[in-house]
Amino acid sequence: MSITQQYLLDTYRARQHGDPTPPAPGTNDWQAMRELADHRRFRAGLTRRQARGRIRAMLTRLLGQHRGAPRRTDAH
Template identity: 65%
Template structure:
């Protein structure tokens, strides 16, 4: 069963039972991503790591030319 078919079935069941309609698939994806980002920042702070800019610093270390002797 595809996600669209499942959504249609859930919507029909909610309608038959007088319950509020279920949210469409993907309606809360951005909210979930924001909460995941916040959770990862929180875990970083608890572990004593910087919460912001970790990816940029890691890329800068990789891309920075190394001094040659």
């Protein structure tokens, strides 16, 4: 059963029972993603880790080790 079919079935059942209709699929996706990001920042704060830019900081550390090596240049 697809998401659309399930939504239509839930809407039909809600109307039969006089309940409010459920939100359409995808309506609250961005809100859920924001709440997940807020929760992750909160958890990072509890463990005293850096809340933002952890992946960028890790990549900077890893790639920063290679900065001393000479870079290749293409001859035109």
